[in-house]
Amino acid sequence: MKQFFLLFSILILIVLSSCRDDFESEPSFGELEFSQDTLYLDTVFTNIGSSTYSFKVYNRSSRDIMIPKIQLNEGENSNFRLNVDGVAGKTINNINILSRDSIFVFVEVTADIQELSQNQLSFLYTDQINFDSEANQQQVQLVTLVKDAKFLFPERFPDGSTETLSLGLDAEGEEIQIDGFVLDQGHLTFTNEKPYVIYGFAGVPSGEILTIEPGARVHFHENSGIIVSNAASLKAKGSLSSTDLLENEIIFEGDRLEPEFSNVPGQWAAIWLTEGSTGHEFDYVTIKNSTVGILMDSNDGSSEPTLKIKNTQIYNSANVGLLARTGFIDAENLVINNSGQSSLNLSLGGRYNFRHSTFANYWRNSFRQFPAVLIENNLEAGETLFVSDLDVNFSNCIIYGNESIELLFNKSDEAEFNYKFQNTLLRFNDINNQYTDNELYDFENSDLFENVIINEAPQFQNTEENKMIIGEESAANSFGNQNTANMVPFDILGKNRIENPDSGAYQSIQFED
Incomplete structure (x- = not known):
């Protein structure tokens, strides 16, 4: 009899949890935390795609929240690309984060330096990701160096x-x-x-x-x-x-x-x-x-x-x-x-x-x-x-x-x-x-x-x-x-070796501690 009630209780818990509406989240309230506030994507050649970079977005609160919009500031004109919690795009809507949980944001970039700046050999290209809007808006800055080649x-x-x-x-x-x-x-x-x-x-x-x-x-x-x-x-x-x-x-x-x-x-x-x-x-x-x-x-x-x-x-x-x-x-x-x-x-x-x-x-x-x-x-x-x-x-x-x-x-x-x-x-x-x-x-x-x-x-x-x-x-x-x-009177660094030559390509130095 005790086993029956135990199994019945477990069944009720499973049914109740399965009935939970994952979209019963409160709107974002502007208190997200980020693993970094600026994401540096290092240097890329013009028109060559970068590696994929990422950062985490944390919901430290005790409430499940929903971020109504995550968007690149330049929108569809941006050369950056996003993937947020498995959803790709430059504007992504209605992303949920459970309480005391986090999500990943993945970022890539492909940029044409000729479109960004004429006659420059390198150009610092930036944008930002906006989380939510108006009073609740938060940002993560994006920076990459684009080199001509x-x-x-x-x-x-x-x-x-x-x-x-x-x-x-x-x-x-x-x-x-x-x-x-x-x-x-x-x-x-x-x-x-x-x-x-x-x-x-x-x-x-x-x-x-x-x-x-x-x-x-x-x-x-x-x-x-x-x-x-x-x-x-x-x-x-x-x-x-x-x-x-x-x-x-x-x-x-x-x-x-x-x-x-x-x-x-x-x-x-x-x-x-x-x-x-x-x-x-x-x-x-x-x-x-x-x-x-x-x-x-x-x-x-x-x-x-x-x-x-x-x-x-x-x-x-x-x-x-x-x-x-x-x-x-x-x-x-x-x-x-x-x-x-x-x-x-x-x-x-x-x-x-x-x-x-x-x-x-x-x-x-x-x-x-x-x-x-x-x-x-x-x-x-x-x-x-x-x-x-x-x-x-x-x-x-x-x-x-x-x-x-x-x-x-x-x-x-x-x-x-x-x-x-x-x-x-x-x-x-x-x-x-x-x-x-x-x-x-x-x-x-x-x-x-x-x-x-x-x-x-x-x-x-x-x-x-x-x-x-x-x-x-x-x-x-x-x-x-x-x-x-x-x-060979000079070593590979241009140091004179005529007096007291060492073997190898380098004359010796005193290493710093």
Whole structure:
């Protein structure tokens, strides 16, 4: 009998609660609270949609309320868009909030800077969201910075297809194509007037030079990049900046400008220097958040390096920072850090000289099975092994990371394998004695390893934030070879290193507490 009355009571409660009218709410009384009174949507490119931002609206009272109208102040003319409690629009009516409850408001923006302000490169665009009206009205301000840009993208044809670039034939004789376009004569010089936003691969045609001037900003959409064809060149030559804004440096990065994307790897594809391309120069350049920073296929067979790279930083590559297959590279003041595989992979031989460079890998996004520096004179493709002679020299460098071993060789006896490390700090902690009897890692052999330091800390400033300058207690302090320092008399920040040179791309500093 007691069970019957208990079940009956529960049934009555369910029926009564189901009969509640959810719209029996009192009108808003002007006492809403907000998680923020101004919503900053960060920077967006003109006509490119932003990320979705949100804030919360609280009803702290003991009464259920109904907000009769939530509206953008500019109404239908606003470039902002709202979604309130699952309802989208620019004016939204009759939104209920239960007592001591809250709702989310989601906001996006897409704006055309030419409509907002003529002849300005950036424009601070604002609006506000009005909650209720008249005496009960409350507001949340909306702010975003809209930047003008030059957009480069493949042509779209009437049948819905888009322009592509041919990469040759695959093993079955089928043509390999990627979304992309060929840069015409009017787009072979990138200036610092406006940022560039590239969709697909921008192809530098044979015999032409893509020149990128100091201070230029080049942004890539997902799966986009630059591809330099046979007999073409890329010359990205910035200059030393005087502020942290890197106003004279050239920066390659993704097209998401929100702070949460500032260090996200794999946002775009690569700068691809294809076989036969020639005369590439990078100076005062930052390459960040790509899949591969620079991919270099082969060299042009000349006596001069195919790629001269100096005062350059490559960070947050999902796979490899600098991947060279039979490359010919001359580098100084080069810094690479945080790569999903290797920061530097010299694959299938080639000729390389690295002076005063820092190759580090403190990747923390996933498991990493490759060292910071991987050096090979062979490449397996299916059942075929390709080999090519290797000659590489490191002088006054740092090779370090958060794994025990950050330098590995992959040698085939079918091709030359020549290397020399001089005045270089190395991470090679062979805790399992895998390489004890391997002559490739005979660090006592001065013909291969002359004056090297093993497993002593470089004391980087902040590896997670890619601040790879070294402190005064670094093992690389005063360890540089003077002859090499004379060849590279200034570090990547323009600091003179002739007297008392340190190894790596940076002269040491005293860190602040």
